[in-house]
Amino acid sequence: MLRGDYEKGIEQLRRAYLLFPYNETLKHNLAEGYAAFGHQFFKQKKYDKADDNFVKAMELYPEEAIYALLRGICTYHLKKYDVARHELERAHQKQSETVEILYYLGLVYYETNNRQQAVELWEQGLKLSPSRVEFEELLKKARKEMAVEAGMDRGHSSRFDLTYDSGVNAAFALAVLDVLENAANQVGAELGFFPVNRVPVAIYTRADFKIVTDSPEWSGGVYDGTIRLPFGATAEVTPQMRAVLFHEYAHVVIFEMTRGNCPIWLNEGVAEMFGRKEHNRPMGEFRQAIKKKSYMDFRKMESGFSGLTTPDASLAYQQSYAMVNYMVTNYGWHRVNGILSSLGNGMNIDEAVLQSFQDYSITYDTLILEWQKEMEKSFVQAPILVEGD
Known part of the structure; x- marks a missing residue:
């Protein structure tokens, strides 16, 4: 021994x-x-x-x-x-x-x-x-x-426990739970994973959301073991809000699949795949990055986006989505699932990519180069290069 x-x-x-x-x-x-x-x-x-x-x-x-x-x-x-x-x-x-x-x-x-x-x-x-x-x-x-949640109301559904600001309409809170239940079914089916434990959710006013999460102004939600949402002043579930709910629920599944061992770009890219099915936003920053060949470094995007400016954060999310979308479109969801499962077994991202793409002999670095070439080729051939632009 x-x-x-x-x-x-x-x-x-x-x-x-x-x-x-x-x-x-x-x-x-x-x-x-x-x-x-x-x-x-x-x-x-x-x-x-x-x-x-x-x-x-x-x-x-x-x-x-x-x-x-x-x-x-x-x-x-x-x-x-x-x-x-x-x-x-x-x-x-x-x-x-x-x-x-x-x-x-x-x-x-x-x-x-x-x-x-x-x-x-x-x-x-x-x-x-x-x-x-x-x-x-x-x-x-x-x-x-x-301190913030002392006066909040509560609700629940089959998979979620909800805490919400006392000013939030109860019907709206129930509608949020309904969307999250739909997200749980769709994300779980695609990734082949359904968390065992109930998921806590909290809806705050924007001011309270900032106090509790200390997140940047551009943040539309946070998952830190609880799905935290700044929806306190909203009266109806919009497509943009559905996108946030699907996105944040995807983080729940990714965290459990990888046991927290997931590069941030992959985490956000997978979450964006589900969010953009509900509301697909423009990809302007990424389009400019391709034109100028000024991509963000995936290695640097492994650790987090929280210190980025709003334009850089937009590019980081769009680029992360574009990479995951490329992998799913060209190789299938099962490759991405394989990477997530390998990360959950303690592998690093290099080992996990190599394991999932072993029959193609593709490494993490060659995958990035292959993706860049495809993005630039698409930019030259068509004005709409990726979904969402």
Whole structure:
């Protein structure tokens, strides 16, 4: 195991333990072997395999808090919140002042709409570890949301829990839920994935949306575990709004498929594919970029768009959409789904593209070059080069 051959080491320890089941050293080493193997899978974001190994360690030492903590963290990332809460609460009973337990149990409470309990744990964690800036950031975020949402109304549908500003018409709120249900069916069918957990949605006034999300002025919505929408002053669901709802719901599915391991351009490009089916906007900035060959760098677009000016943000979204549209049109949705699934298994974008396009021997870089040539060819041949212009 020290050489990294965990499977072989664990098998030898397991056989020895079966021969000498009362040997405490063998039992301890086997449990630690499972935990170490699980940690390797965890680092690769292969959470299912990590969880299998943490369970095996727990079977040997059911009362050991560290194994409950490891499994709790792992199942939190798997969005198995009931299991995560059970394991982390068990660990908390045994080690109430362990900072990692306070951090992750707080996250589970937060994600399951128990914000006050989350805040109490994070406050305790901050006292124990004042240098952990994560606690300060989470507390700031949770307190802002609690202050804004204290007087909001609530509703729900089969897949969504809705919180909305008290000034929002109830019929409008129900119409938003109806569109989201349609989005869940269509996006889920295309990507072959349906989230297990209910999805929280919040509708704010534009001012409250800015307070809660601190997003740029051009933002039409945010998904950060909750779909957040600045629709508080709107009375009817317009095509533009349907596009935002489909776009934001697509982020829910992408996040779960990739376990959060998705380049931003791919995330936004896939979301735009669904949003533009509802309302297809002009592609003026992208058209100019092709004309001048002034594309944005996909490598730089992997990390985020939030610092961009409005024109640059428009180009980033349009270029991301154009790339995903190119992949789907020329190679099919299953290639994109393959990339997303590989990312969810811990691959980076280079590995995921190579895996999905292995029968074409296409790499991430050659895919970008191929796309650029096709875009420029389309620009020369026709005034309308991509859908939406």
